[in-house]
Each structure stands twice: as structure tokens, then as C-alpha cells.
Amino acid sequence: MKKNIKKVAVLGSGVMGSRIACHFANIGVEVLLLDIVPKELLPQEEAKGLSLESKAVRNRIVNTSLDTALKTNPSPIYSKRFANRITTGNFEDNMKDIAHADWVIEVVVERLDIKKSVFDQVEKYRKEGTLVTSNTSGIPIHLMAEGHSEDFKKNFCGTHFFNPPRYLELFEIIPTEHTDPSVIDFLTYFGDKLLGKTVVLCKDTPAFIGNRIGVYSMLALTHLIEPLGLTVEEVDKYTGPAMGHPKSATFRTADVVGLDTLVNVANGLTENAPNDEAKGVFQLPSYISQMAEKKWLGEKTKQGFYKKVKDDKGNSNILSLNLKTLEYGEQQKVKSSTLEATKPVEDIRKRMKVYEQGTDKAAELFRAMHYPLFEYVSNRVPEITDDFYRIDDAMRAGFGWELGPFEVWDALGVRETIEKIKSEEKRLPGQSGQVAAWVHDMLEAGHEHFYKVVDGVKNYYDIQSKSYKAIPGAEDLIVLDNIREKHTIWKNSGVTITDLGDGIINCEFHTKMNTIGGDVIQGVNKAIDLAEQEYRGLVITNDGKNFSAGANIGMIFMMAVEQDYDELNMAIRMFQNTAMRLRYSSIPVVVAPFQLALGGGCEFSMHADFVQLHAETYMGLVEFGVGVIPGGGGSKEFALRASDEFKEDQITQNTLKERFLTVGQAKVSTSAVEAYELGYLQKGKFAITMNRKRLLADAKAKALELANEGYLQPAQRKDIKVLGKQGLGIVYAGSASMHAGNYISEHDKKISEKLGWVMCGGDLSAPTEVSEQYLLDIERKAFLELCAERKTLERIQHMLTKGKPLRN
Structure with a gap:
């Protein structure tokens, strides 16, 4: 079946309906969300002189439901701006508008008589060929199809989302004896590739599977x-x-x-x-x-x-x-x-x-x-x-x-x-x-x-x-658990390097929380060496619960406590150099993060040639929480990106301030889309995979595409515009104001000023173009100076023992 879903109508805006609408908005589909008309005015509506015929009243139920959903934490929507893809209305005034929908999803109360009356209205207004499905969790699907036209029946089945629809992967499809097999095939494809679901075909039995x-x-x-x-x-x-x-x-x-x-x-x-x-x-x-x-x-x-x-x-x-x-x-x-x-x-x-x-x-x-x-x-x-x-x-x-x-x-x-x-x-x-x-x-x-x-x-x-027999669709996936035994080409205590075929290799972390320490740094460099010598490209991802929780702060803590600053300086330099190799090697490097991609995991992503990330990626530079600034190239990278965003007709300090606050407030994205909005991803250098199971295969395909296009090793940047004293004034004034208002501590103020120092390139007398290495050197110096602070060590120790940040 050749289908193109441009618009979906969701009938019923309760907890499930409003959140299903949000998830369709997440993938770029236009949504019409409808619910019943209220039968009575609220006191506040009467006070405003509204009547039951007022549009605000007639759409009150659906609008309240959607507003409630959008305020929910965790959010059902990738970005608040996606809410404008959802149009609200009611069953009486707007049911006719489903004529423009390619798919109608019923999510009303779990009563067969009510569902049947809704489907009678759907039958009246839908255009031929429109998909019609029910999100029921218990009512037999075949009972809802009874009494309808042949076209309705062949395009009708159950599609059961699990709550919350954005986060739970299960998507059950329950056909009836009348459902056209091509409808099942299409919904299986759509659920898997576009909604990011594990699609399970069920029989029409009680509670399904x-x-x-x-x-x-x-x-x-x-x-x-x-x-x-x-x-x-x-x-x-x-x-x-x-x-x-x-x-x-x-x-x-x-x-x-x-x-x-x-x-x-x-x-x-x-x-x-x-x-x-x-x-x-x-x-x-x-x-x-x-x-x-x-x-x-x-x-x-x-x-x-x-x-x-x-x-x-x-x-x-x-x-x-x-x-x-x-x-x-x-x-x-x-x-x-x-x-x-x-x-x-x-x-x-x-x-x-x-x-x-x-x-x-x-x-x-x-x-x-x-x-x-x-x-x-x-x-x-x-x-x-x-x-x-x-x-x-x-x-x-x-x-x-x-x-x-x-x-x-x-x-x-x-x-x-x-x-x-x-x-x-x-x-x-x-x-x-x-x-x-x-x-x-x-x-x-x-x-x-x-x-x-x-x-x-x-x-x-x-x-x-x-x-x-092969599980249907399994041949399209790459699962490291299934190939590791036969295709491992190198490993140490923290990394396994696997041959994915077609000249692409994968570097997999398997430390606790996939933190990045000496063994991972060694493994990543070995992967780049191997790829440059014998292969065509490199992917960095793993099959863990999280991509990476960042640098091994326990290792940093031990070196700092023992005041072994030469060793710590070397470790940070190695981290920086490894991040830079991800960008400046002779082969394409694709990093494929998912779930947590924090600190060093975020910095590795920011330095890749391309980021193929799962939709549920929570990315951020969170080093402020342990009393330091990003030291693996993250501070440098935000200075570089701010420089690329400076425009002659705009106040450059405003751009710097926005990038500075992302790091200074340790902002973590709540989705892959928000990771882009926060500046962790760059336009044209990332793509989102909806289905987690497909992430590695998609990343491999991208690495191969970059190699086939004729990858050229880029040259390090020497044209990064930093603002010097002109920018530092804004940073210092801002941190002093926040401290005076008791929004940040004295130590937070000191960390902010160190970050500002790096992002402004130091106290240069005028805006100047500097190199990446210049910024890396002052980033590392600032990081080491903060590691010598007692309050930083207290923060690191608190994180290691309590698992949450200390504000001291």
C-alpha cells in the first residue's frame, strides 16, 4: 500500500488522546484533535459573558486536555514549538474536517456504544481509503467494525499505543478478518520507522498481548x-x-x-x-x-x-x-x-x-x-x-x-x-x-x-x-550482542571494537554507565588508528542503557586530591586530543548517542563528523554540577559555534550569552530535537533515528555514505572570533548580578568566570581570531585551576557518594 500520512485526526483528548496527538506532532505530522462539547458553563466563563455557543467554551475540554499534556513532565512533545502542528476542535463543529485526514484514530471512553456512535460519524465524513483505527485496550476490535461499509472495514483495525505514547515503545496492531493485509503492512512500517515503535501483530483476543x-x-x-x-x-x-x-x-x-x-x-x-x-x-x-x-x-x-x-x-x-x-x-x-x-x-x-x-x-x-x-x-x-x-x-x-x-x-x-x-x-x-x-x-x-x-x-x-526462522525485520538490524563474538577485532577493559562489514567498524564502551576513562580513551584512539589504516569509517555507539554519563570523575577526583596536577593535565590533554581526532582524522566518524549523553559523551558527539542520534537522547554539558567547566573540548566548541553564529548586524554579545548560559546552567536536552535547539548539534550534521533498534544500522549507513562521497580530512580552525574584554564584561557583570541576588553561590560565580574566560579567549583587548588549540589550552588551564579548589573537590565527592550535585 502506497500511503502518505500528512494529517491525522485524533478523536478524544484524554490522557491517551492528547499524548498520541503530541507524538504525531513530534514526527512532523499535522494533527486535528477533537473532543466533546461541554454541557455547562464554568463560573469563570459566565463571568466573562461567554455562552455555550462561544468557541472558547465549545473547545474548552480539548484545549484544557492539550494544555495539561504539554505541561506534563516528562513532556509528551519533543519541543514546545511542535505544539503548533496540533489544531483543536470539537465533535459537533469539526467532525467534518476529518475529510482532510489520512488516518483517523479513535481514543474515546472505553464503552462500545460510545465508540460505535463516534465511528458512525467517522463513516459519514471520512474520504475513501482513509485509515481508521481504535486505541482501545480491551474492547474486541471486530465489534467496532460491524455495520460499516466495505471500504471502512478493509481500512479499519486496532492500533494500541501504551501510555505514555512517546516513551513506551509497544505499538500493537489488531486486524479484523476484513482488514486489508496491505493496511497491516503499512501500519507495521509506519509504526516501526516513523513512530519508533516495536510493532506487535496481535489476534483480536481479550487485552491483546x-x-x-x-x-x-x-x-x-x-x-x-x-x-x-x-x-x-x-x-x-x-x-x-x-x-x-x-x-x-x-x-x-x-x-x-x-x-x-x-x-x-x-x-x-x-x-x-x-x-x-x-x-x-x-x-x-x-x-x-x-x-x-x-x-x-x-x-x-x-x-x-x-x-x-x-x-x-x-x-x-x-x-x-x-x-x-x-x-x-x-x-x-x-x-x-x-x-x-x-x-x-x-x-x-x-x-x-x-x-x-x-x-x-x-x-x-x-x-x-x-x-x-x-x-x-x-x-x-x-x-x-x-x-x-x-x-x-x-x-x-x-x-x-x-x-x-x-x-x-x-x-x-x-x-x-x-x-x-x-x-x-x-x-x-x-x-x-x-x-x-x-x-x-x-x-x-x-x-x-x-x-x-x-x-x-x-x-x-x-x-x-x-x-x-529469522525474526521478520531482524536482518535489517545490527545488534552488537549478536556479532561481537565473531567480529571483534580489538578490545580492552572498557572498549570493544567490532567489524560491522563494508569497511565500517564500531567502537563500543562497556564501563559502568559507559563513563569515559583511560581505557575508553585508549580504545577510541585505537579505533581511529584501525579505521585510518584498514577501514573506511568509524561508528561510536553501544548496546547499553545509556550512551555515556561522561568522564570518569572518580579518576579526576583521585588525581586532584593527591595534587598530581601533571598527571591530571596529561589526562585532560589526552581527552581533548581524542575529541579532536574524532573530527580531524582521515576517515568519517559517526557518533550515535541515545538516552544519556552527558559531559564527555556530549563532547565526543560535538566533535564527530556526523551525529546519528536516537530521538530520546538527553544531551548536555553538566560539568558545572561537579565544580568544573567542560574540559574535553566542550567549552572550546561552544566558543567556536558562537563565532560561527556572529552576524555583523546583530549584537555579538547576545549570541555569546546564549551559548554561555547553555553550559553555565548545565542545560540537558529533553529530546534530540532540543539538543539541536540548545546548540549541541549543528544543522546538516545530524539526523534523528526514531527506533532505537535501528540506530546502529543507520549510523553505519551514514558512515558508509560519507566514505563513498569521498571524505576529505578537514583542517583545524584558526579563524574563531572571540570577544576578549568586550565579552568578559558581560559575563562578569552577569555572574556578579546572579551572585548578588543569591541565585548562585560564590563558587558558581568563580566557575562562570572561568567559563567566560575560555569562551571570550581571555582578556584580549579587542575581538580577535584565534585557533582551536589556543582555546583548548586555556580551557584545560581553567579546568585544572578549578580542580585545585576545595569546593570543587567537595562537589565531585558528593556526586560520587550521593549521585546528585552539591550546591556549595
Whole structure:
């Protein structure tokens, strides 16, 4: 199907609708957002003399919803200026305008009768060929298609976003028997490439895939609370990152999502999945029913499994719920020998084995959770999907699990785990201890794993053919985990260099938080050496949770405390030289950041020939937080960029001030788009990848493109205009004013002046053109001088011990 989505109509502006509208605006699509007309005036509207016919009143619901969404933190939109891509209206006045939409998405209240009435209006005004989808999370899709034209039916299906749509990757597509296969193909492409989603094709079964398995898993756990004697704190400690789940774990997640949502899905499954052998799991424990009755629904009602209170001094404290008494009390610290044993195990698959083999309450919960889950998911094939890998995709993308249930089962060993499932004593409602027959068939055919990697491509066991097949689309991806073993060409303790093929190599960091220390500096230089000698281009990225949290400040702290300034000077010089090599080598260098790209990670990005970054990249020079200025070329680079932006007909100090404040206020972008707006990226030298899984393949393609175009090694800049005393006056006056107003500390003032000194090129008597090396030298000198300050050392130590900045 050849489709071009220029305009989307979103019907319903509640929490989901307004945020779906924002995400379409994020990718450049024009959006029409509609909702109902109010039936009564508000007192303030009456005071203004407005009537129910006034446009401001008729669009009040939709405008209020959108305004609320735009003020939400984290934001649903990449940049506030993208909000102008959204036009608001109401169902009565503006439903006719959907005639101009290429895709209509219904996101109204979860009632079939209301949805049907909305679709009747859609049928009336839509043009032929317009896609129509519902974002329902529980109503059968085929029921909504009944009674409509053939064109409507063939262009209709479910498209279920997970909340929040910008951040959660899962995008479920639920076709009916009438849906044109080309519509499914198009939505799969659009969801993957343009919306940046993990697209999961679902059957039209209750709660589809993500919520069917996710809610089963959460409710199964609630039934284990009493027999295992668990507290809220214990559950969240045991089921968090150690288990490969998000930090919010179980009960914090329920508070964020809303207990009412969990209850509604559970009740829907009880009603709509009467033949589910584990339907007893969806019967809510008494404490959840009581919480729902009391409206203790989580963050939306200010209390749930946790409750934030203030003590007599006004300090916030978070209490936890006692599930036996339903009273709140101080949180208790949780200790576990099993969790301690898992801490040094970074490989998530190996960690699962360590967790399972523990002997304390945490390990007991792990086994009691996972063995029934394995049985349950095996029995959902082919009911909810013919291909089990889609269940894993849904749990990773929708619930933030590092491994889906079949991947965990694989890590524990499929055959041996079946025996443990049979012998597990603590069984949940409906659990028989027997897994589905197809799993036994797989083992009998000599296949010991659900997945295996073939020539760098992830394959899954196909039940129908009883053989392994490549996961659709996997051949287009480059996954370092899948190629590292066979294609590593060099490594040290902090870096692995991998051959990506076609003359392009990748330099991957794997230190804690991917911080940049001596081993990473050595590895990056080695990668550049190899690329210049034997290859055509270099990519720098990794498969971690964050690109890089910046320089290894522990190393800087040790050198500074020991006053080994010669060694520190050499380390900073090496960092600067490495950043400069990224730009001034004889081969193209593409840096591909994602998530956190702070400090040195940001500086490496700023010096690359090209930055191919994920849409969710949080980039910034945050060195002020530890009492120094950017010392790896970041201060120099902002002086250079300010120079390039100076215009003869504008006041140059204003441009300098804007760039200075970005660094001085340690501004971190909330998206890749904002990284450009803050000056961390340069026009024409970056591109955004929406889907994180595609980032490395896109970066490789860009490096290859630059090489094929005939890459020429650039010459270092010697034409950087700095303002000298003319700029310093603005900087010093500004920092003095901020200090006098108690907005910054004395030490902040000193750091600001050091930064200003570098960005102005020192106290030159007049604006002067200087070289990059000149700026690097004074940047390094300023950095070293600040490292000699006691208050800087206090800030670094506080960051190392507390994990947050100190303002002293």
C-alpha cells in the first residue's frame, strides 16, 4: 500500500488522546484533535459573558486536555514549538474536517456504544481509503467494525499505543478478518520507522498481548504476597532492575499507571476470557479490592501502595502500605543475599540463573513468579499469537522488561526448567505444572532453545515448520550482542571494537554507565588508528542503557586530591586530543548517542563528523554540577559555534550569552530535537533515528555514505572570533548580578568566570581570531585551576557518594 500520512485526526483528548496527538506532532505530522462539547458553563466563563455557543467554551475540554499534556513532565512533545502542528476542535463543529485526514484514530471512553456512535460519524465524513483505527485496550476490535461499509472495514483495525505514547515503545496492531493485509503492512512500517515503535501483530483476543501477559504477571505476584509473607517494599526490591524490570518494579508501577487501570483490565479479562485456565489469577486479592473502594488508586489520588507525606519540618517522606492492615508506615530496608549475589553479574541472562538458584525469599519469589508465567505464556500460543517471540517483544516494549518470558526461560534452560515447573509447590490458580505440548515437541525435535543467532541475525523456533526462522525485520538490524563474538577485532577493559562489514567498524564502551576513562580513551584512539589504516569509517555507539554519563570523575577526583596536577593535565590533554581526532582524522566518524549523553559523551558527539542520534537522547554539558567547566573540548566548541553564529548586524554579545548560559546552567536536552535547539548539534550534521533498534544500522549507513562521497580530512580552525574584554564584561557583570541576588553561590560565580574566560579567549583587548588549540589550552588551564579548589573537590565527592550535585 502506497500511503502518505500528512494529517491525522485524533478523536478524544484524554490522557491517551492528547499524548498520541503530541507524538504525531513530534514526527512532523499535522494533527486535528477533537473532543466533546461541554454541557455547562464554568463560573469563570459566565463571568466573562461567554455562552455555550462561544468557541472558547465549545473547545474548552480539548484545549484544557492539550494544555495539561504539554505541561506534563516528562513532556509528551519533543519541543514546545511542535505544539503548533496540533489544531483543536470539537465533535459537533469539526467532525467534518476529518475529510482532510489520512488516518483517523479513535481514543474515546472505553464503552462500545460510545465508540460505535463516534465511528458512525467517522463513516459519514471520512474520504475513501482513509485509515481508521481504535486505541482501545480491551474492547474486541471486530465489534467496532460491524455495520460499516466495505471500504471502512478493509481500512479499519486496532492500533494500541501504551501510555505514555512517546516513551513506551509497544505499538500493537489488531486486524479484523476484513482488514486489508496491505493496511497491516503499512501500519507495521509506519509504526516501526516513523513512530519508533516495536510493532506487535496481535489476534483480536481479550487485552491483546501486552496487557494479557503483563496483567497476568502482576496479578499472579499479588497472589504470592500472603503465602510468601512479602511486604510492598520487598516486592519492589526483588522485582526491579535485578530481575531485569524497571526501577518502578511492581507496586510503584501500579501507582504510576493507576490501580483503576489494573482493576479494569483484570475485570475485563475475568469477563471476556472465561476459558482461560488461569482465570482465577485475575480475581483480585481483597486488599486490592479494598484499595479500589477507598479510591487509593496511586499518584492520581495521592496515595496507593505508597503515600507521600510531609513531616513537622516540611520534609517529604514516602510511606508504604501494610497489605495486612491497610495502614501506611515508614518504609523498611530490604536485604537479600540473592540480590547481593546478582549485583556483580552484568549479563542479564547469566544474572537470571544466579537469581533462580538463590536460597532466600527473593529467589523463592523469582521461582514462584516465573514458573507459572512460563506455563501460562506457552499456553497462550496460538491463542493470542502464532509466534511466541511477539510475546517477548510486547513485554520488553510495553512493560520495560529487559528479557521477555521466553528469553528468561531460555536463559534458565528450557528442558531443566520444565522439570522445576512440575515440582514447584506454590502453585497459582489454574496452574497445572504442565507446559504446552509444542514446547515438548520442540525439545523432542532436538531444539534446546527458543532462540538462536545465525550469521548475526536472531532466529526463533517456528512452531509450524519445527525449524528456526529469522525474526521478520531482524536482518535489517545490527545488534552488537549478536556479532561481537565473531567480529571483534580489538578490545580492552572498557572498549570493544567490532567489524560491522563494508569497511565500517564500531567502537563500543562497556564501563559502568559507559563513563569515559583511560581505557575508553585508549580504545577510541585505537579505533581511529584501525579505521585510518584498514577501514573506511568509524561508528561510536553501544548496546547499553545509556550512551555515556561522561568522564570518569572518580579518576579526576583521585588525581586532584593527591595534587598530581601533571598527571591530571596529561589526562585532560589526552581527552581533548581524542575529541579532536574524532573530527580531524582521515576517515568519517559517526557518533550515535541515545538516552544519556552527558559531559564527555556530549563532547565526543560535538566533535564527530556526523551525529546519528536516537530521538530520546538527553544531551548536555553538566560539568558545572561537579565544580568544573567542560574540559574535553566542550567549552572550546561552544566558543567556536558562537563565532560561527556572529552576524555583523546583530549584537555579538547576545549570541555569546546564549551559548554561555547553555553550559553555565548545565542545560540537558529533553529530546534530540532540543539538543539541536540548545546548540549541541549543528544543522546538516545530524539526523534523528526514531527506533532505537535501528540506530546502529543507520549510523553505519551514514558512515558508509560519507566514505563513498569521498571524505576529505578537514583542517583545524584558526579563524574563531572571540570577544576578549568586550565579552568578559558581560559575563562578569552577569555572574556578579546572579551572585548578588543569591541565585548562585560564590563558587558558581568563580566557575562562570572561568567559563567566560575560555569562551571570550581571555582578556584580549579587542575581538580577535584565534585557533582551536589556543582555546583548548586555556580551557584545560581553567579546568585544572578549578580542580585545585576545595569546593570543587567537595562537589565531585558528593556526586560520587550521593549521585546528585552539591550546591556549595
